[in-house]
Amino acid sequence: MRIEHVEAINLLHRYPEEHRFQYGGGICDARLTTLIVVHTECGAVGVGSVYSYPALVYLVVREQLASVLIGEDPTEVEALWEKMYALTRWYGRKGAAFSAIGGVDTALWDLRGQAEGKPVWALLGGETDRCPAYASGLLWKDDVKELADEASGYIDAGFRRVKMRLARSEAYDKAAVEAVRRAVGAENDVIVDASMRYHLDLARRMGDFLAEQGVFWYEEPFAPENIDDFVSLRGTVDVPLAAGENEFGLQGFRELVRARAVDIVQPDACRCGGISEVWKVGRLAAEHGIRFATHSWSDAVAILANAHVVSAMPNGLTVEIDRMNNPFVDELLGRPLEVVDGEIALGDAPGLGIELNGEVVEKCRLADPLHIPDGVYSDMMFGRENLPRALPYLEGEGKV
Ligand SMILES: [Mg+2]
Structure with a gap:
């Protein structure tokens, strides 16, 4: 070949x-x-x-x-x-x-x-074609009731975890989390993304609130350049910290891991160097007792690439599925991604099993x-x- x-x-x-x-x-x-x-x-x-x-x-x-x-x-x-x-x-x-x-x-x-x-998951030593997946959406709404409806819709569609966006105002952020938490119920997980818009004191206050709400992870309260604030925050709030969508390569994730800045790293094959680097980052994380949950906000090819690695590794937690009417996620594949009881099935087709919709x-x-x-x-x-x-x-x- x-x-x-x-x-x-x-x-x-x-x-x-x-x-x-x-x-x-x-x-x-x-x-x-x-x-x-x-x-x-x-x-x-x-x-x-x-x-x-x-x-x-x-x-x-x-x-x-x-x-x-x-x-x-x-x-x-x-x-x-x-x-x-x-x-x-x-x-x-x-x-x-x-x-x-x-x-x-x-x-x-x-x-x-x-x-x-x-299949790639088997090449990487995986034993199952299943991969947990979460619904990523819940952008800002003027009425948090709309967020609750959107979140319930994801649960009805087969998801068991949802991610929402915060960082609008402290009052909005709290009301939004409460609404989504109520809508999905205690048996499902709520993930929050603070879009790099908090400072340390605010991040601590919100961290305490998010811990009370049983939030599954607390993503990017700070910009990626600001590792020191991640380090200061981690361990002072009782909710796992996550970051990595803005990091590149094993070298970049090594900085995050060595600094003990996060509890969950979020590499993305279409940003951080491909399947090879996500796999290396996953192994580095495992050596340090850290889990990884890949980022994705672009297309279904990236989701599948990430999913093959996540499913192959014991510390692979879940993949992100953009639910914002993105045709590169919903329509790009001949066989669209399907979530059943919080998981996607990667199948046994050789490679990534991708058939593009021309x-x-x-x-x-x-x-x-x-x-x-x-x-x-x-x-x-x-x-x-x-x-x-x-x-x-x-x-x-x-x-x-
Ligand atoms: Mg994010």
Whole structure:
């Protein structure tokens, strides 16, 4: 098996008015992701994905990574990863280039599985095709009753854990958690994401409240650069701290783990270096008695890549499934993800078992992969009118 060519396909979906959602970054009106498709001379195709600045990813793949990949054996995953990293290290230790390597790495794992006739979870030593999954949504609503309805809907749809977004105001955050906790009941889990908008004193107050509410984990109260506050907070509140969606590679997670900054690490194959790096991060975490729960907010390929690793490892906790009407999650696969009693089934198909829906790919493919139209894309913004504005956070008791 030899690599013939490598494609990076940038996808964009503009939300219809009724699907836009409000969060700390404003009103999200569109979504982006990048598919990596590795074609081989024998016709086998491997698929990965990248969630970063799509134009940069496209350039890195086309101008640099493709040159070391073409003609090589795709099952030599580790050797090819090292070659790609050596090429991009000068500018790419963290960020778009590193994520691009990860997209290729995931596609190579898909091909390695196909070559060996085994699913990736089995290649990684897993014994089951099941993987726990949680519903990720519950963005800001003007009435917390709407949050309660949304949360109940996820439980009715087969989820046993839900994640909600906080960091609007102290009064809103508390009312929102209470509403969702009541809606899902004590037998299901509530996860909260503070979107990096707390300071240490507020994070402690909220941590005590979240512990009372029995919250399953408390995600990113602080920005990723602020490891010291994570360290100060951890152990002073009785709720597990989680972070990692903004971290890259084993090297980055080593900093988090060595500092004892978090209880749960959140690598993401489409950001942190591919299946290879999620697996290494999972093993590092296990050595330190830490669990991992992968992040995902881009597409179903990334969810599957993450799920194969989570299901294969004893400290793999759960994967995240974006429930915000994202067609790259709901429609990109020929066989959509299905959650039954809080789990997805990965099946026994060789590799990642991905069959892309070609219609969705063509409908959403960016005509010019190097130009991203203006918009608020949840984690990225383009266009002067969409520059991030620091929305005020209202502390203390007060109006929700
Ligand atoms: Mg998050």
